[in-house]
Amino acid sequence: MPEGHTIHRLAADYGERFLGRTIRATSPQGKFADGAALVDNQVLADTEAHGKHLFLGFGPDRWIHIHLGLFGKLGFGGAPAPPPTDTVRLRIASPSAHADLRGPTTCALITDSEKQAIHDRLGPDPLRPQDDGARAWQRISRSRTTIAALLLDQKIIAGVGNVYRAEVLFRHGIDPYLPGRDLTRAQWDAIWADLVFLMAEGVRHNRIDTVRPEHLPEAMGRPPRVDDHGGEVYVYRRAHLGCHICGSEIRTAGLAARNLFWCPGCQPATGAPRS
DNA sequence: AGCTCATGGCGAG
DNA sequence: TCGCCCTGAGCTG
Numbered sequence: 001m002p003e004g005h006t007i008h009r010l011a012a013d014y015g016e017r018f019l020g021r022t023i024r025a026t027s028p029q030g031k032f033a034d035g036a037a038l039v040d041n042q043v044l045a046d047t048e049a050h051g052k053h054l055f056l057g058f059g060p061d062r063w064i065h066i067h068l069g070l071f072g073k074l075g076f077g078g079a080p081a082p083p084p085t086d087t088v089r090l091r092i093a094s095p096s097a098h099a100d101l102r103g104p105t106t107c108a109l110i111t112d113s114e115k116q117a118i119h120d121r122l123g124p125d126p127l128r129p130q131d132d133g134a135r136a137w138q139r140i141s142r143s144r145t146t147i148a149a150l151l152l153d154q155k156i157i158a159g160v161g162n163v164y165r166a167e168v169l170f171r172h173g174i175d176p177y178l179p180g181r182d183l184t185r186a187q188w189d190a191i192w193a194d195l196v197f198l199m200a201e202g203v204r205h206n207r208i209d210t211v212r213p214e215h216l217p218e219a220m221g222r223p224p225r226v227d228d229h230g231g232e233v234y235v236y237r238r239a240h241l242g243c244h245i246c247g248s249e250i251r252t253a254g255l256a257a258r259n260l261f262w263c264p265g266c267q268p269a270t271g272a273p274r275s
Numbered sequence: 276a277g278c279t280c281a282t283g284g285c286g287a288g
Numbered sequence: 289t290c291g292c293c294c295t296g297a298g299c300t301g
Contacts, residue, residue: 002282006282071283071293089294104294279297287290
Protein backbone atom coordinates (compact mmCIF):
# COMPACT_ATOMS: atom_id res chain seq x y z
CA MET A 1 0.00 0.00 0.00
CA PRO A 2 2.37 2.59 -1.26
CA GLU A 3 2.63 6.26 -1.97
CA GLY A 4 5.55 7.72 -3.90
CA HIS A 5 8.00 7.67 -1.01
CA THR A 6 7.64 3.87 -0.80
CA ILE A 7 8.42 3.45 -4.48
CA HIS A 8 11.55 5.61 -4.32
CA ARG A 9 12.63 3.63 -1.32
CA LEU A 10 12.05 0.34 -3.14
CA ALA A 11 14.04 1.55 -6.16
CA ALA A 12 16.95 2.21 -3.80
CA ASP A 13 16.42 -1.13 -2.06
CA TYR A 14 16.53 -3.03 -5.37
CA GLY A 15 19.63 -1.08 -6.38
CA GLU A 16 21.44 -1.77 -3.13
CA ARG A 17 21.01 -5.50 -3.52
CA PHE A 18 21.15 -6.17 -7.25
CA LEU A 19 22.65 -3.26 -9.18
CA GLY A 20 25.50 -4.39 -11.41
CA ARG A 21 24.81 -8.04 -10.64
CA THR A 22 23.57 -10.88 -12.76
CA ILE A 23 20.21 -11.89 -11.36
CA ARG A 24 17.89 -14.86 -11.65
CA ALA A 25 14.28 -14.03 -12.43
CA THR A 26 11.24 -16.28 -12.11
CA SER A 27 7.48 -15.89 -11.96
CA PRO A 28 6.21 -18.60 -9.62
CA GLN A 29 2.66 -17.36 -10.12
CA GLY A 30 3.13 -17.56 -13.88
CA LYS A 31 1.62 -14.25 -15.01
CA PHE A 32 5.03 -12.78 -15.77
CA ALA A 33 6.75 -15.96 -16.93
CA ASP A 34 7.68 -14.65 -20.38
CA GLY A 35 9.06 -11.38 -19.03
CA ALA A 36 11.02 -13.10 -16.28
CA ALA A 37 12.61 -15.41 -18.83
CA LEU A 38 13.84 -12.41 -20.84
CA VAL A 39 15.69 -10.83 -17.90
CA ASP A 40 16.86 -14.07 -16.31
CA ASN A 41 20.67 -14.15 -16.13
CA GLN A 42 20.85 -10.47 -17.13
CA VAL A 43 22.57 -7.66 -15.23
CA LEU A 44 20.44 -5.09 -13.42
CA ALA A 45 21.80 -1.84 -14.85
CA ASP A 46 19.48 0.81 -13.43
CA THR A 47 16.62 1.44 -11.02
CA GLU A 48 14.35 4.46 -11.12
CA ALA A 49 11.13 5.76 -9.61
CA HIS A 50 8.70 8.38 -10.88
CA GLY A 51 5.66 8.89 -8.68
CA LYS A 52 4.26 5.45 -7.94
CA HIS A 53 5.97 3.83 -10.94
CA LEU A 54 9.10 1.73 -10.51
CA PHE A 55 11.51 0.84 -13.31
CA LEU A 56 14.21 -1.82 -13.31
CA GLY A 57 16.64 -1.41 -16.21
CA PHE A 58 18.15 -4.41 -17.96
CA GLY A 59 19.35 -2.40 -20.98
CA PRO A 60 19.58 -1.93 -23.79
CA ASP A 61 15.97 -0.91 -24.39
CA ARG A 62 14.60 -3.27 -21.77
CA TRP A 63 12.87 -2.29 -18.53
CA ILE A 64 10.59 -4.00 -16.06
CA HIS A 65 7.77 -1.57 -15.26
CA ILE A 66 6.18 -2.17 -11.85
CA HIS A 67 3.16 -0.45 -10.33
CA LEU A 68 2.06 -1.82 -6.98
CA GLY A 69 -1.47 -0.44 -7.07
CA LEU A 70 -3.37 -0.64 -3.83
CA PHE A 71 -2.43 -4.19 -2.84
CA GLY A 72 1.01 -4.80 -4.29
CA LYS A 73 3.87 -5.65 -1.98
CA LEU A 74 7.59 -6.10 -2.38
CA GLY A 75 9.47 -8.16 0.17
CA PHE A 76 13.25 -8.49 0.42
CA GLY A 77 15.19 -11.30 2.03
CA GLY A 78 18.51 -13.11 2.05
CA ALA A 79 19.78 -16.23 0.39
CA PRO A 80 19.05 -18.98 -0.09
CA ALA A 81 15.52 -17.82 -0.85
CA PRO A 82 12.76 -19.95 0.64
CA PRO A 83 10.39 -21.72 -1.76
CA PRO A 84 8.12 -19.00 -3.18
CA THR A 85 4.42 -19.00 -2.44
CA ASP A 86 2.12 -19.22 -5.44
CA THR A 87 1.20 -15.53 -5.42
CA VAL A 88 4.74 -14.33 -6.18
CA ARG A 89 4.49 -12.57 -9.55
CA LEU A 90 8.22 -11.93 -9.83
CA ARG A 91 11.14 -13.22 -7.83
CA ILE A 92 14.56 -11.70 -8.42
CA ALA A 93 17.43 -13.49 -6.76
CA SER A 94 21.20 -13.21 -6.46
CA PRO A 95 23.64 -15.40 -4.51
CA SER A 96 23.08 -13.16 -1.50
CA ALA A 97 19.53 -11.77 -1.70
CA HIS A 98 16.06 -12.14 -3.14
CA ALA A 99 13.03 -9.91 -3.72
CA ASP A 100 9.44 -11.12 -4.08
CA LEU A 101 6.77 -9.05 -5.81
CA ARG A 102 3.11 -9.87 -5.11
CA GLY A 103 -0.17 -8.41 -6.24
CA PRO A 104 1.03 -5.55 -8.45
CA THR A 105 -1.35 -3.77 -10.78
CA THR A 106 1.43 -3.76 -13.37
CA CYS A 107 4.52 -5.87 -13.94
CA ALA A 108 5.51 -5.69 -17.58
CA LEU A 109 8.51 -5.61 -19.86
CA ILE A 110 8.75 -2.32 -21.74
CA THR A 111 11.08 -0.45 -24.12
CA ASP A 112 12.79 2.92 -23.67
CA SER A 113 10.09 4.70 -25.64
CA GLU A 114 7.30 3.04 -23.68
CA LYS A 115 9.03 4.11 -20.50
CA GLN A 116 9.32 7.65 -21.84
CA ALA A 117 5.59 7.68 -22.58
CA ILE A 118 4.94 6.91 -18.91
CA HIS A 119 7.16 9.80 -17.79
CA ASP A 120 5.38 12.05 -20.27
CA ARG A 121 1.96 11.39 -18.80
CA LEU A 122 3.08 11.90 -15.19
CA GLY A 123 3.30 15.25 -13.46
CA PRO A 124 6.32 16.48 -11.51
CA ASP A 125 7.37 14.30 -8.57
CA PRO A 126 8.40 16.04 -5.33
CA LEU A 127 11.02 13.32 -4.89
CA ARG A 128 12.73 13.88 -8.25
CA PRO A 129 15.26 16.68 -7.71
CA GLN A 130 14.97 18.00 -11.23
CA ASP A 131 11.17 18.24 -11.08
CA ASP A 132 9.47 21.57 -10.65
CA GLY A 133 6.23 22.34 -8.84
CA ALA A 134 5.60 25.24 -11.19
CA ARG A 135 4.58 22.74 -13.87
CA ALA A 136 1.79 21.51 -11.60
CA TRP A 137 0.75 25.08 -10.80
CA GLN A 138 0.07 25.76 -14.48
CA ARG A 139 -2.73 23.24 -14.38
CA ILE A 140 -3.93 23.72 -10.81
CA SER A 141 -4.32 27.46 -11.20
CA ARG A 142 -6.60 26.99 -14.21
CA SER A 143 -8.75 24.19 -12.78
CA ARG A 144 -12.20 24.29 -11.25
CA THR A 145 -11.58 20.83 -9.74
CA THR A 146 -11.09 20.69 -5.98
CA ILE A 147 -7.53 20.79 -4.71
CA ALA A 148 -8.15 17.45 -2.95
CA ALA A 149 -8.91 15.77 -6.29
CA LEU A 150 -6.06 17.54 -8.09
CA LEU A 151 -3.51 16.31 -5.55
CA LEU A 152 -4.42 12.69 -6.35
CA ASP A 153 -4.25 13.23 -10.12
CA GLN A 154 -0.91 11.73 -11.14
CA LYS A 155 -0.92 13.71 -14.39
CA ILE A 156 -0.72 16.88 -12.31
CA ILE A 157 1.58 15.79 -9.50
CA ALA A 158 3.15 12.34 -9.24
CA GLY A 159 3.55 10.32 -6.08
CA VAL A 160 1.05 11.92 -3.72
CA GLY A 161 -1.49 9.43 -2.36
CA ASN A 162 -4.40 9.53 0.03
CA VAL A 163 -2.33 10.05 3.18
CA TYR A 164 -0.10 12.87 1.95
CA ARG A 165 -3.08 14.55 0.31
CA ALA A 166 -5.05 14.75 3.56
CA GLU A 167 -2.06 15.64 5.68
CA VAL A 168 -0.54 18.35 3.51
CA LEU A 169 -3.89 20.13 3.20
CA PHE A 170 -4.24 20.03 6.98
CA ARG A 171 -0.71 21.37 7.52
CA HIS A 172 -1.55 24.38 5.38
CA GLY A 173 -5.06 24.96 6.73
CA ILE A 174 -6.58 24.55 3.30
CA ASP A 175 -10.16 23.48 2.67
CA PRO A 176 -9.97 20.29 0.56
CA TYR A 177 -12.96 21.44 -1.49
CA LEU A 178 -11.25 24.66 -2.58
CA PRO A 179 -11.08 24.77 -6.39
CA GLY A 180 -7.53 24.70 -7.68
CA ARG A 181 -7.89 28.08 -9.35
CA ASP A 182 -8.80 29.66 -6.00
CA LEU A 183 -5.48 28.71 -4.41
CA THR A 184 -2.90 31.45 -4.26
CA ARG A 185 0.50 30.93 -5.81
CA ALA A 186 2.01 31.30 -2.33
CA GLN A 187 -0.24 28.53 -0.99
CA TRP A 188 0.78 26.20 -3.80
CA ASP A 189 4.48 26.97 -3.42
CA ALA A 190 4.20 26.19 0.28
CA ILE A 191 2.37 22.91 -0.42
CA TRP A 192 4.97 21.83 -2.97
CA ALA A 193 7.88 22.70 -0.68
CA ASP A 194 6.21 20.82 2.15
CA LEU A 195 5.67 17.73 -0.01
CA VAL A 196 9.34 17.80 -1.02
CA PHE A 197 10.21 17.82 2.68
CA LEU A 198 7.60 15.34 3.93
CA MET A 199 8.13 12.78 1.20
CA ALA A 200 11.92 12.86 1.58
CA GLU A 201 11.38 12.19 5.28
CA GLY A 202 9.04 9.38 4.24
CA VAL A 203 11.81 7.78 2.17
CA ARG A 204 14.30 8.11 5.04
CA HIS A 205 12.04 6.62 7.71
CA ASN A 206 10.02 4.37 5.41
CA ARG A 207 6.74 5.65 6.83
CA ILE A 208 4.57 8.72 6.66
CA ASP A 209 4.99 11.11 9.56
CA THR A 210 3.43 14.54 9.19
CA VAL A 211 3.04 15.82 12.74
CA ARG A 212 5.26 18.76 13.68
CA PRO A 213 7.57 18.21 16.67
CA GLU A 214 5.56 20.56 18.89
CA HIS A 215 2.41 18.52 18.20
CA LEU A 216 3.92 15.08 18.78
CA PRO A 217 2.19 12.94 21.42
CA GLU A 218 4.96 13.41 23.98
CA ALA A 219 4.83 17.19 23.52
CA MET A 220 1.03 17.23 23.75
CA GLY A 221 0.78 14.80 26.67
CA ARG A 222 -1.21 12.19 24.79
CA PRO A 223 -0.46 8.54 23.97
CA PRO A 224 1.37 7.75 20.71
CA ARG A 225 -0.68 6.68 17.75
CA VAL A 226 -1.32 2.98 17.40
CA ASP A 227 -2.44 2.26 13.88
CA ASP A 228 -1.58 -0.23 11.19
CA HIS A 229 -0.40 2.47 8.83
CA GLY A 230 2.30 3.38 11.26
CA GLY A 231 3.08 7.10 11.20
CA GLU A 232 2.00 10.06 13.27
CA VAL A 233 -0.67 12.01 11.39
CA TYR A 234 -3.17 14.80 12.00
CA VAL A 235 -6.29 13.67 10.13
CA TYR A 236 -5.77 10.56 7.99
CA ARG A 237 -8.10 7.80 9.25
CA ARG A 238 -8.93 9.89 12.32
CA ALA A 239 -12.62 10.38 11.40
CA HIS A 240 -14.79 11.41 14.39
CA LEU A 241 -11.77 11.79 16.67
CA GLY A 242 -10.75 15.16 18.05
CA CYS A 243 -8.30 17.33 16.15
CA HIS A 244 -4.92 17.42 17.89
CA ILE A 245 -4.79 21.19 17.50
CA CYS A 246 -8.29 22.63 17.86
CA GLY A 247 -10.31 19.69 19.19
CA SER A 248 -12.90 19.76 16.40
CA GLU A 249 -14.22 16.41 15.25
CA ILE A 250 -12.30 15.23 12.19
CA ARG A 251 -14.60 14.81 9.23
CA THR A 252 -14.56 12.25 6.44
CA ALA A 253 -16.26 12.02 3.06
CA GLY A 254 -15.88 10.07 -0.14
CA LEU A 255 -14.18 11.94 -2.97
CA ALA A 256 -13.61 10.15 -6.28
CA ALA A 257 -13.94 6.73 -4.62
CA ARG A 258 -11.35 7.55 -1.94
CA ASN A 259 -11.79 8.58 1.68
CA LEU A 260 -10.99 12.18 2.39
CA PHE A 261 -10.25 13.44 5.92
CA TRP A 262 -10.05 16.99 7.19
CA CYS A 263 -10.54 19.19 10.23
CA PRO A 264 -13.41 21.66 9.85
CA GLY A 265 -11.84 23.90 12.49
CA CYS A 266 -8.31 24.15 11.09
CA GLN A 267 -9.43 23.93 7.44
CA PRO A 268 -12.53 26.14 7.34
CA ALA A 269 -14.74 25.92 4.28
CA THR A 270 -13.84 28.46 1.63
CA GLY A 271 -14.59 26.22 -1.34
CA ALA A 272 -17.87 24.99 -2.76
CA PRO A 273 -20.58 23.86 -0.36
CA ARG A 274 -20.42 20.20 0.54
CA SER A 275 -22.97 17.72 1.77
C1' DA B 276 -15.69 -19.61 5.56
C1' DG B 277 -17.08 -15.33 4.35
C1' DC B 278 -17.15 -10.43 4.58
C1' DT B 279 -14.91 -5.69 4.55
C1' DC B 280 -11.39 -2.70 3.96
C1' DA B 281 -6.84 -0.78 2.40
C1' DT B 282 -1.40 4.43 1.14
C1' DG B 283 -4.22 2.76 -6.76
C1' DG B 284 -5.74 3.19 -11.37
C1' DC B 285 -8.17 1.76 -15.54
C1' DG B 286 -11.93 1.44 -18.83
C1' DA B 287 -16.94 1.26 -19.84
C1' DG B 288 -21.19 3.76 -19.91
C1' DT C 289 -19.62 7.25 -11.24
C1' DC C 290 -19.25 2.51 -11.15
C1' DG C 291 -17.18 -2.00 -11.65
C1' DC C 292 -13.10 -4.32 -12.00
C1' DC C 293 -8.21 -5.98 -11.31
C1' DC C 294 -4.46 -7.41 -7.97
C1' DT C 295 -3.65 -9.54 -2.22
C1' DG C 296 -3.91 -10.05 2.66
C1' DA C 297 -5.37 -8.73 7.37
C1' DG C 298 -8.85 -8.34 10.55
C1' DC C 299 -12.86 -8.87 11.75
C1' DT C 300 -17.51 -11.81 12.12
C1' DG C 301 -19.99 -16.16 12.54
